[in-house]
Amino acid sequence: MSAASVWKTSLQGVIAALAVVAATTPAAAEPVAIVDARILSVGKAGDIPRGVVVFDRGRIVAVGANVPVPAGARVIDGRGRTVTPGFIASETGLGLTEINSVTQTDDTRSSSADLSAAFDVARGLNPASAAIPVARLGGVAHAVATPRYDDRNLNRQRPFAGQAAFISLDGGVDHIQPHIAMTLDLGESGAARMGGARGAEFDLLDAQFDEVKLYAENRAAYNRGALRRLTLSASDLEALVPVVRGEQLVLVNVSRASDIRQALIFAKARGLKIALTGAEEAWMVADDIAEAGVPVILNPTSNLPLSYETLGATVRNAALLHKAGVRIAFVGNDATHRVRELRYNAGIAVANGLPYQAALAAITLNPAQVLGLDGRLGSLDVGKQADIVLWSGDPLEPLSQAEVMFIGGVEQDLGTSRPMQLRDKYLTHQRQR
Structure with a gap:
């Protein structure tokens, strides 16, 4: 059995054990x-x-x-x-980060040159994190714990940050759902990590996805060394199989309107299941996003041109996307320590034209729908x-x-x-x- 298969079998055992614990978790006795x-x-x-x-x-x-x-x-x-x-908070560091300036308390990033898509933040979650009770003060009951990129290793050309996990903020380990989504950066930051230019990143992604498809169709040959050499590690290849098959959600971080269009084209051509994150200029291509049926996770307070790819940022982004028929969800004002401000951001969106009910849905039902959890949350x-x-x-x-x-x-x-x-x-x- 390959190392990837052993790891997968072990993880399945852990998930099964957590499911048993979750089933026996005491709810209110009356x-x-x-x-x-x-x-x-x-x-x-x-x-x-x-x-x-x-x-x-x-x-x-x-x-x-x-x-x-x-x-x-x-x-x-x-x-x-x-x-x-x-409330449900999308894209957080809850359970993964304690003090931003102390790297030893940050489990959001992998620096391994051979590990990107397979990096699983669920294995490093700390349900006793001091940031979790603070988020609960803002009504946040669940969150997506999301990996981030480690850009200190300049030789690490890997497009994916890793696998996000869905967590309950009840302070226990009972309700952790690993592999809720894969994370991918496009635009300026993605190009800087992968090929040096936007076009190069898409070309390299195409090549990697072709490798994953080849691997999935020829696992036995790969395991006995009879397949041509592939650029991705065995663990990354295995992790990307559900992505290539359109089974796992990909959180695509992208800002510029033209980059958003390219992301939609790429996702359609590859049959990917995606949600856009960041998306500061999404309002410019709102009709394209709505037609593609792709949801957008954003911070509705983003209104400053902090880079060339966010020159069109506006606080009306959420309202314009909603008007076009795009499903939207909101994030807090940082990944960990200001997650409780999620509701403030929803209120600011209302002040800038988003209907009240749409703002409330953006921090409750909409993120549940994006993650495929709306049947229970x-x-x-x-x-x-x-x-x-x-x-x-x-x-x-x-x-x-x-x-x-x-x-x-x-x-x-x-x-x-x-x-x-x-x-x-x-x-x-x-x-x-």
């Missing part, structure tokens, strides 16, 4: 009903000015204006408050996982606070994040003076 709240379901129930959400054993069992409260249920008074699904619908946040007011208003939060029906402690602990420490110190 039904819970949030009553008399404004409910923004982002689902079939729509918006309910004064309604009830009931969940039991980690699943939503009822949502509506006139829902009876089950006998023996824990009742939470939602009067004057708002209920939303837990992203909205307050019967049968879905009970990821629920009770807010003191409008969730897109910065002064509102998450007062109660459930992930998978389990209540989360919102008082033990590092910022809250420091607040309490120094408030106590002040009182003692």
